[in-house]
Amino acid sequence: MLKYQQTATEIEAYIEQHALQQGDKLPVLDQLIRQFAVSKTTMTKALELLERKGTIFQVRGSGIFVRKTNRKGYIELFSTQGFKQNLVEHDIQSKVLSFELIPCPEEIIENLGSAPGEMVYAIKRIRYIDGNIMCLEESYYRQTIVPYLNREIVEQSIFEYLEMALGLNIGFSDMYMHVGKLPDAVATHLELTAGDPALTVETIFHLTNGRPFDYSVITYHYEHSQFVVQANGLYL
Amino acid sequence: MLKYQQTATEIEAYIEQHALQQGDKLPVLDQLIRQFAVSKTTMTKALELLERKGTIFQVRGSGIFVRKTNRKGYIELFSTQGFKQNLVEHDIQSKVLSFELIPCPEEIIENLGSAPGEMVYAIKRIRYIDGNIMCLEESYYRQTIVPYLNREIVEQSIFEYLEMALGLNIGFSDMYMHVGKLPDAVATHLELTAGDPALTVETIFHLTNGRPFDYSVITYHYEHSQFVVQANGLYL
DNA sequence: TATTATAATTGTACATGCACAATTTATCAA
């Protein structure tokens, strides 16, 4: 683990231990540097990480303060790292509906940037959060990059396997979201009615070297999923 | 404008001028430093910014490459900065449904962290994108922080006014998203039918000093709004 | 007391330099 990540973790622990609340002030930068015995660069990067994560915010000339989400029951949609802490609080289970190795379907070739006829693992699963149906997930993994998968792995966390066992370095992803009415086939799987609202998220995952390896379409159960996003820029 | 932001903009221009496509390689770091005549720190920060923005990705030992979204018609939901480029491509209009100065409603006090009885500007508008209804927005601005607003400002971009005219520094925000069925009242405004799907986003905006100043609830028209998110961490 | 000017505090921008890790290319042996 990198030093600035380690430092960030230690600062989180510090916040926890001292039971700091929203708006509470941390020690000033210089003292943090001394206290955690790192350079200014490292501390700055650690703080920047925590800021992006939504844990703290910094005010020049004033100090470093705790920023905390209070609402419970929301899924952290984009966590920029450290999603484990977030999801550990929830019990995630998967039921595999289908698992096969097929030639890459036409409409997905473009998304995966794959050669015609290339083989992909096609997986369909239902994912449960704390016992409730959270979403239906259809995903396609390029065999060129993910040479082997089996049903057992797919029942657990696929990404953990990719990172741990295969040593793949997962980089960035493009997500496309839209809201619509549930088609009949999907509704059945989610135990909802056709026409009910649904959030659909298409994602193309890339390795750190930029190669796309996974395309997935997730349809969320509108009653069992709500999301929180902590953002730092500005929008509409 | 800060030097590293300026540099980032210049690099974007470079990409544009040279018509670089997805996967194309930029000059190596050392040359970029010479070419744009900045220090390594500045260049690194500029590249980091572009990476978070989704414009490029960097591969150690290999180089810096262009990452581009190709799908059209999607609204960039979180832009971490530079949303103008994105929205300039669209024509955004607003119709003000109501505009008043009222004591902060009970259920919003907590979100705004305001004192009981504090006055807020309550605004309801419909926002159009390229002539189509995009969303219904209800927002509440604390008068303590935003001393003056009028109908004319509200018909344009409120945030631009806050930043330009009032000199407020807008910092971070917490967003809560969920999908549901349109209630009757909202459906009318969006020219949809009650029970149709809807994406609702609640947002609490803060100044850079951490004080919340705006709480808004936006309900999107499911047929006229889809979103793209370019992310860099990992999730589910 | 209220207001204004000044100083102290505190985080941010930027420059430079060394060490290192991942990738790619070149080299050589089988």
Added chain:
DNA sequence: TTGATAAATTGTGCATGTACAATTATAATA
């Protein structure tokens, strides 16, 4: 040709230091 090994390339991590800008506290003034 293939496969292993070494070397060059190239971005990342981390340390140190200077200058500066925004905030807050203090002192001076009306």
